[in-house]
Amino acid sequence: MPESHWQSLETILADAPRADFRIRLRQELERSIAMTTIGTPVAASTLTPFVTTVDVDRLIAFAKQTFDAQEVRRKLTTDGALHCLVGLGDSLLMVASVPAGDSETRASLHVYVPDVDVTYRRALDAGAASMHAPQDKPYGARDATVKDYAGNLWFIATRRPGVEPPVRMRTVTPWLIARDALGLIDFLKQGFGAIEVGIHISPDGRLLHAALSIGDSVLEFGEADGVPPAAFYVLAADPGAVCEQALRAGARSVSHREIWVEDQRSGTVEDAWGNIWHVASDMPFNPR
Numbered sequence: 001m002p003e004s005h006w007q008s009l010e011t012i013l014a015d016a017p018r019a020d021f022r023i024r025l026r027q028e029l030e031r032s033i034a035m036t037t038i039g040t041p042v043a044a045s046t047l048t049p050f051v052t053t054v055d056v057d058r059l060i061a062f063a064k065q066t067f068d069a070q071e072v073r074r075k076l077t078t079d080g081a082l083h084c085l086v087g088l089g090d091s092l093l094m095v096a097s098v099p100a101g102d103s104e105t106r107a108s109l110h111v112y113v114p115d116v117d118v119t120y121r122r123a124l125d126a127g128a129a130s131m132h133a134p135q136d137k138p139y140g141a142r143d144a145t146v147k148d149y150a151g152n153l154w155f156i157a158t159r160r161p162g163v164e165p166p167v168r169m170r171t172v173t174p175w176l177i178a179r180d181a182l183g184l185i186d187f188l189k190q191g192f193g194a195i196e197v198g199i200h201i202s203p204d205g206r207l208l209h210a211a212l213s214i215g216d217s218v219l220e221f222g223e224a225d226g227v228p229p230a231a232f233y234v235l236a237a238d239p240g241a242v243c244e245q246a247l248r249a250g251a252r253s254v255s256h257r258e259i260w261v262e263d264q265r266s267g268t269v270e271d272a273w274g275n276i277w278h279v280a281s282d283m284p285f286n287p288r
Contacts, residue, residue: 044235044282044283045091045092045170045217045235046214046215046216046234046235046236047174047214047215047219047232047234047235048091048092048093048094048232048233048234048235048283049093049094049107049172049174049230049231049232049233050094050096050105050107050230050232050233050278051093051094051095051096051104051105051106051107051150051152052095052096052097052098052102052104052105052231053095053096053097053098053104053150054098054099054100054102054104054150055097055150056082056084056095056096056097058149058150059095059148059149059150059152060084060086060095061126062123062126062127062128062148062149063086063088063093065122065125065126066122066123066128066154067089067111067113067119069086069087069088069093070086070087071084071086071087072085072086072087072092073085081097081098082096082097083096083097084096085283088111088171088172089111089170089171090170091170091171091172092283093107093109093172094233094283104150104151105228105229105230105231105276106150106152106153106228106230107152107174107230108152108153108174108175108177108230109152109154109172109173109174109175110155110157110173110174110175110220111154111155111156111157111171111172111173112157112159112171113156113157114158115158116134116142116143116144116156116157116158117134117142117144117158119156120133120134120144120146123148123154123156124146126148127148127149128146128147128148128149129146129147130144130145130146131144131145131146131153132144132145136160140159140160141157141158141159141160142157142158142160143155143156143157143158144156144157151228155175170217170218173218173219173220174219174230174232175219175220175221175222176219176220176222176230176275177221177222177223177224178221178223178224178227178229178273178275179223179224179273180223180273181207181210181221181223182223183272184275185199185207185210185212185221187249187250187271187272187273188212188219189212190248190249190250191245191246191248191249191250191251191269192214192234192242192245192246192277193214194212194214194219195213195214196210196211196212197211197212197213197218198210198211199211206223207221207222207223208222208223209222214234228274229273229274229275229276230275230276231275231276231277231278232275232276232277232278233283234278234279235280235281235283236279236280236281238265238281239265239266239267239279239280240267242267242279243267243269243279246271246277246279247269250271250272251269251270251272251277252269253267253268253269254268254270254276265281266279266280266281267279
């Protein structure tokens with residue numbers, strides 16, 4: 001990915017919302033999301049980031065070395081693709097292989113860790129590129145940003161002592177960054193019943209930061225041009241009804257193959273921004 005695309009993400013970080021907004025956002029989310037920390041047993045949630053890469057084992061090795069991630073389960077599908085579930089704290093990340101030359105799906109992930117400085121150094125030792133070194137922020141966190149070899153962006157953060165704890169989310173929170181992010185937010189409200197729990201817009205009408213809850217999960221938002229679309233696994237009691245709702249909101253149906261279906265009800269849609277949403281009644285080979 002051109003370096004200018006990631007520089008645009010740094011512009012978002014530089015325009016981070018004011019401390020009072022972040023505090024309100026934290027308080028609102030705390031009313032609906034339980035406190036989780038590194039070390040909590042991994043469990044499937046409503047929303048799971050889905051990353052595809054040519055070298056699955058290399059990405060998993062990076063996550064293990066940097067975040068003490070654990071490989072939960074892996075499966076080789078009938079068409080030769082490798083699917084792995086990776087646990088980071090209480091959260092899951094799905095990683096699947098794609099042939100060399102195929103398009104890879106990347107993610108932007110917000111990860112809270114006990115010590116951002118230690119994790120940042122571990123990420124660099126594991127081969128990540130620094131986007132910005134650890135910095136104290138006015139909203140009560142110290143954070144850093146790295147990009148792994150596959151182009152995934154990791155926003156790493158630690159709560160500063162003596163400051164009111166930030167939003168109580170799962171260990172890993174996906175961050176969707178897109179052009180016309182406000183339109184994407186409207187789509188998710190209509191298509192997936194997402195609930196707005198915080199939003200901050202600049203005087204010129206540009207989205208600086210927002211958060212939506214989808215089921216028991218939180219999705220953060222920023223706005224920038226040139227950022228590749230992402231993919232997610234969405235758990236729903238009635239995947240067909242959810243897909244129909246997403247189609248009415250403007251998504252298009254994507255023909256799914258056996259690797260998405262497994263032994264469960266499922267469907268796949270693509271929104272107008274190119275993000276892929278695999279909707280299913282359960283995670284494939286879900287840990288229990």
